[in-house]
Amino acid sequence: MVKKALNPLKIDFKKGIIENKLQQIRNSRTTTTPDLIKVWTIEVNPKDSKYVLDLIRTKTQKQDPISMLHIKRIRKITNSDTSVSLVVVIGSVELFEDKNSVQSMLHSFRKDLKYSNLSSSHEIPKEGPQTKELMLQWSDEYWPLVWRGNPNDQILNDYTFNMPFIEDILLKIHRLSQEQYENGNIYPIVTAFVDPNDSTNCIYACDTRAQQESSPLDHSIRIGINAVSKRLKERKKVIDNAHTEGYLCLDFDVYTTHEPCSMCSMALIHSRIKRCIFIQPMTMTGSLKHKSGDGYCMHQHKLLNSSYEAFQWVGDKLDPPEISQSTCC
Numbered sequence: 001m002v003k004k005a006l007n008p009l010k011i012d013f014k015k016g017i018i019e020n021k022l023q024q025i026r027n028s029r030t031t032t033t034p035d036l037i038k039v040w041t042i043e044v045n046p047k048d049s050k051y052v053l054d055l056i057r058t059k060t061q062k063q064d065p066i067s068m069l070h071i072k073r074i075r076k077i078t079n080s081d082t083s084v085s086l087v088v089v090i091g092s093v094e095l096f097e098d099k100n101s102v103q104s105m106l107h108s109f110r111k112d113l114k115y116s117n118l119s120s121s122h123e124i125p126k127e128g129p130q131t132k133e134l135m136l137q138w139s140d141e142y143w144p145l146v147w148r149g150n151p152n153d154q155i156l157n158d159y160t161f162n163m164p165f166i167e168d169i170l171l172k173i174h175r176l177s178q179e180q181y182e183n184g185n186i187y188p189i190v191t192a193f194v195d196p197n198d199s200t201n202c203i204y205a206c207d208t209r210a211q212q213e214s215s216p217l218d219h220s221i222r223i224g225i226n227a228v229s230k231r232l233k234e235r236k237k238v239i240d241n242a243h244t245e246g247y248l249c250l251d252f253d254v255y256t257t258h259e260p261c262s263m264c265s266m267a268l269i270h271s272r273i274k275r276c277i278f279i280q281p282m283t284m285t286g287s288l289k290h291k292s293g294d295g296y297c298m299h300q301h302k303l304l305n306s307s308y309e310a311f312q313w314v315g316d317k318l319d320p321p322e323i324s325q326s327t328c329c
């Protein structure tokens with residue numbers, strides 16, 4: 001991780017464009033209403049605030065699967081007798097399953113810690129919002145938040161790119177796609193699979209739907225995944241060995257001429273790729289851009305337990321042969 005100012009890449013943080021060539025594809029619609037998660041809270045006397053901060057620092061902050069760096073841990077409330085109490089977020093319900101486990105943790109921390117109203121009735125946004133306005137709105141509606149800038153800026157800044165390599169592969173699949181078209185393939189769609197541990201030896205796959213005895217599901221991405229599997233077997237490695245942790249394309253980069261359909265984008269989720277870069281968006285059948293198809297944004301769908309990075313090439317003109325927008329790629 002480098003500081004924003006030291007990043008050698010030119011990043012347009014506002015538009016999410018890297019080096020004027022790659023457009024970050026993200027699910028921007030999910031950001032106006034937060035996913036909420038229940039948290040355990042206790043009330044303490046303000047004079048005990050140093051104990052609870054110590055408690056959070058040593059007992060819950062690092063252990064909690066939910067990062068809470070975007071929320072204020074402590075909120076002041078005025079009681080009916082005008083005395084002031086502090087409501088403190090101890091940890092998420094993912095860290096502590098039930099009241100007993102919170103109580104025993106509190107007891108193990110300080111036998112004499114005085115607290116009241118231990119409950120899991122408060123909900124916080126699971127992640128920080130993208131804008132300051134939204135941060136203020138969510139602070140009002142749910143729980144006081146901290147503004148640390150747009151979290152996507154950090155995501156953009158942490159990406160790594162080997163631009164010459166990326167451009168080379170994109171030129172290659174573009175050229176192969178032209179060749180397919182000239183040879184009469186009515187589905188001139190081409191995908192490249194790059195193994196992070198063997199990047200000079202990448203697999204190129206063409207759509208074979210138009211060939212005789214092929215399946216209508218023989219999209220280039222499926223063909224490519226099968227080729228990766230075949231290569232693994234040929235190298236006499238079983239598919240579910242330690243190297244891939246059971247996932248076929250773990251941390252692969254995938255380059256494709258046309259935005260993948262729902263079947264293919266989901267297949268990429270199953271095979272645990274790291275990144276997908278496509279050239280041509282498919283407005284009717286694509287499954288990555290939120291303006292494509294039904295707006296699945298499959299690569300970062302919040303109901304799936306896995307995700308990958310996605311980018312569209314927006315640099316110098318690469319025009320794959322035109323195909324019908326109703327084609328699933």
Ligand SMILES: [Zn+2]
Nearest residue numbers: 219261264329
């Ligand atoms: Zn497909």
